Ligand SMILES: O=P(O)(O)O[C@H]1O[C@H](CO)[C@@H](O)[C@H]1O
């Protein structure tokens with residue numbers, strides 16, 4: 001077996017129709033479908049000819065019952081829709097399950113109250129940070145809260161702590177005034193204690209700027225994620241003596257378990273890294289990539305047009321990626337959850353996700369499970385599938 005596998009997660013590009021969406025308050029959410037509908041008839045409708053040619057429009061219709069405007073070409077690729085079973089609509093849940101490991105526990109979430117963190121936790125953060133208090137202490141959008149608390153942060157030196165409907169404890173701090181290394185150390189020290197309480201991630205959210213000129217989050221974000229409790233696709237592949245390359249957040253999401261290399265950066269940087277991996281990755285290797293800006297820059301910001309333009313950016317880049325594939329390679333494109341920019345609030349949405357493939361011919365795989373993606377990659381690479389999924393090849 002000389003073929004290689006490339007697994008690309010377009011973070012938050014859901015396609016609606018999750019059977020348990022109601023339990024998450026998301027019945028009817030459909031990231032891709034609603035973006036296409038919102039822009040239909042405008043002077044810039046959503047145009048995704050390359051993804052659609054693989055089967056994207058058909059996948060949306062399969063997941064949610066309706067073909068979005070402008071999509072629905074006759075598929076030339078492998079296409080289907082995947083459903084998640086883990087009880088979280090967040091990044092670790094989605095990625096671990098794509099990696100063959102449905103989350104075996106209930107995550108801890110912080111209550112939607114103000115304040116949202118208990119006194120012991122606040123005291124512990126203060127102790128580790130060496131401050132007399134924290135700012136924030138509520139559910140918030142990460143860009144809004146630095147608008148609201150940035151100036152107080154510079155005046156007091158206190159870290160800005162906030163959460164969302166995900167199992168996360170996020171700390172925003174000014175890279176220069178608070179210090180990037182100090183922020184990363186604070187998160188690293190706090191993370192094991194919160195992981196023990198089944199909080200999925202502590203996330204460092206460094207930013208720069210000033211009141212008046214505005215605040216900007218930097219690319220030095222770092223996620224301190226709870227480690228997967230059992231081996232995943234990455235471990236199965238590495239355990240078979242193969243190389244596993246991570247592109248983007250994948251290394252953080254899997255705590256580098258089963259991963260040999262990592263590269264981080266903006267989505268534009270990561271696209272270049274993916275091209276390099278397509279040119280150079282070893283026979284039998286796995287390259288696992290995440291492009292996060294669909295989620296972080298557009299979904300959580302409820303920026304419909306921005307989300308559409310980023311989808312088109314990826315769509316335009318796709319032919320060049322595919323041209324770099326070698327004869328026995330398999331490339332799968334999927335997503336980890338939804339983040340419908342037309343939906344209420346600023347959080348993720350429970351949705352099905354697309355599964356689009358190149359290297360396996362034109363093939364309708366129908367409704368599949370997230371864990372089937374890991375089984376399929378394992379099958380293609382001829383390594384043992386140790387998860388609950390079944391290969392759809
Ligand atoms: O609003 P920002 O800071 O981007 O945070 C979002 O990013 C977190 C991790 O992906 C989510 O849980 C959500 O809170």
Ligand SMILES: [Mn+2]
Nearest residue numbers: 011012091336
């Ligand atoms: Mn995600």
Ligand SMILES: [Mn+2]
Nearest residue numbers: 295296300348
């Ligand atoms: Mn997110």
